[in-house]
Amino acid sequence: MASSSNAATLEVPTEFASIQDGIDAASDGDVVLVAPGTYFESLTLAGKTVTLASHFLVTGDPSLIAQTVIDGGGGAFTISVAGTVGPATTIVGLTIRNADDGITADGSFQLLDSRVTNNTDGIDYEAGGGLVRNCVFEGNSDDGIDLDHDVAVQIEESHIRGNDGDGIEIRLHPYTGPTLDIVIRNNRIEGNASDGIQLVGYDVATDRVFHIEGNTFVANLEAGIGMMCCQDTSEDFQGASLPERVYVIGNTFVGHDHGITGGVNDIILNNLLVSTTHIALKNADGSSIAAHNLFWQNGTDWSSSNVDAPTTLQQDPLLGGNQELLSGSPAIDAGTAFYEHLGEVVLDLPPSAYHASAPDLGSSEVGPGPIPTLAPPLLPLLALLLGATAWGVLRPST
Numbered sequence: 001m002a003s004s005s006n007a008a009t010l011e012v013p014t015e016f017a018s019i020q021d022g023i024d025a026a027s028d029g030d031v032v033l034v035a036p037g038t039y040f041e042s043l044t045l046a047g048k049t050v051t052l053a054s055h056f057l058v059t060g061d062p063s064l065i066a067q068t069v070i071d072g073g074g075g076a077f078t079i080s081v082a083g084t085v086g087p088a089t090t091i092v093g094l095t096i097r098n099a100d101d102g103i104t105a106d107g108s109f110q111l112l113d114s115r116v117t118n119n120t121d122g123i124d125y126e127a128g129g130g131l132v133r134n135c136v137f138e139g140n141s142d143d144g145i146d147l148d149h150d151v152a153v154q155i156e157e158s159h160i161r162g163n164d165g166d167g168i169e170i171r172l173h174p175y176t177g178p179t180l181d182i183v184i185r186n187n188r189i190e191g192n193a194s195d196g197i198q199l200v201g202y203d204v205a206t207d208r209v210f211h212i213e214g215n216t217f218v219a220n221l222e223a224g225i226g227m228m229c230c231q232d233t234s235e236d237f238q239g240a241s242l243p244e245r246v247y248v249i250g251n252t253f254v255g256h257d258h259g260i261t262g263g264v265n266d267i268i269l270n271n272l273l274v275s276t277t278h279i280a281l282k283n284a285d286g287s288s289i290a291a292h293n294l295f296w297q298n299g300t301d302w303s304s305s306n307v308d309a310p311t312t313l314q315q316d317p318l319l320g321g322n323q324e325l326l327s328g329s330p331a332i333d334a335g336t337a338f339y340e341h342l343g344e345v346v347l348d349l350p351p352s353a354y355h356a357s358a359p360d361l362g363s364s365e366v367g368p369g370p371i372p373t374l375a376p377p378l379l380p381l382l383a384l385l386l387g388a389t390a391w392g393v394l395r396p397s398t
Helices: 019-025 063-067 379-386 388-394
Strands: 009-012 031-034 037-040 043-045 051-054 068-081 090-092 095-105 108-112 115-117 121-125 128-133 136-138 145-147 151-156 159-161 168-172 180-185 188-190 197-201 208-213 216-218 223-228 245-249 252-254 258-261 266-269 272-274 279-282 289-291 294-296 300-303 338-341 344-348
Touching: 009 019, 019 031, 019 043, 051 063, 063 068, 095 128, 115 121, 121 128, 145 151, 266 338, 266 344
Parallel strands: 009 031, 031 051, 037 068, 043 068, 051 090, 068 095, 090 108, 095 115, 095 121, 108 128, 115 136, 121 145, 128 151, 136 159, 145 168, 151 180, 159 188, 168 197, 180 208, 188 216, 197 223, 208 245, 216 252, 223 258, 245 266, 252 272, 258 279, 266 289, 272 294, 279 300
Antiparallel strands: 338 344
16 A cells, blocks of 8 residues: 555545546545535446545545535446455545445455445445445435445444434354354444344354444434344344354343344343333344343343343433443443353453443443543554645544
8 A cells, every 4th residue: 555655635526527537536545525516417436546535635624524525426336346446445434325226346445534424225235345434424315324245344433324224234154164243232233124234044043243342322213233044134022043153242221112022042241121112132142142241121122042140230321322331320330240051151341441349331421531442453544645734633532
């Protein structure tokens, strides 16, 4: 990848009339910098590493995200990321709207500080993956984010809300090979018309591991996390016996029809499951375990699930308006930093990961200061490309 000393910045529209013209003219490692405005284009990124960004990249002004719009004009996609792109390819600070797929992806890339809206699917991954961080997915007519085939992705610090399908839908197409890690961490997933996250099985075990950690799920119409079999995406709360390992750790679930359904290899620790209309935890059976969780005001707390009753609380968690823990909550310091299950260490948090004597239950950690956030693995590469000034804008807040 080109270093900051030899990367060029190509300006749209002052140097290039269209964004695609700038992309086509860019060399490996260059930055295509887009001025505020609405651009009616369907863009293709292929064959090189490019950073496509609004002026948010260099100013840090969040108002520029809404002011810099790429509109796909109702076509197949607004941005296509081909499998030939370099993995440090990055899209920063844009509003991406009005296509069947806001972004269709066969390659690995980073999407940072962007808004994806008014598409069918916000992102439709067919392969590849990468990083999604600090983005908003809202008002898409199907799913906020859709994963198919061999995708390894990290989705974090994002707001996935008000989509007409699932917040995140993941189809477990047959796959064997190096483990695909799907990390969904520290997001707010709310008000979607189906599930917050839906895992759709294809009746065969695959080499995938799911890490669903630190998220706040609120008022998704059907399940917080729903697991389905038989390639079926029409949620019926079956709680399918998916064999993949699913870590569900330190999340808050409030106001769903069902909370978590399905799985025979789930590790469900340090969660809050509150105000579920029907069943908060259903069919987490087989080798699954649910321990150190709090249940409150659910139609049924759990059914056909392996729950460690001695470590389970059934008390009012005292939640505030943003589902944060209020002072005096029984969920404070009630979690576990270490857990072993069937001879395997499945959780081992360092003391730096929580305040006081133990983790709090749910997605908020009460304490005198923030918990440090680790930089995503690809962002240091972006720092080399853009130099210290831009990295100062993009580094994780602490």
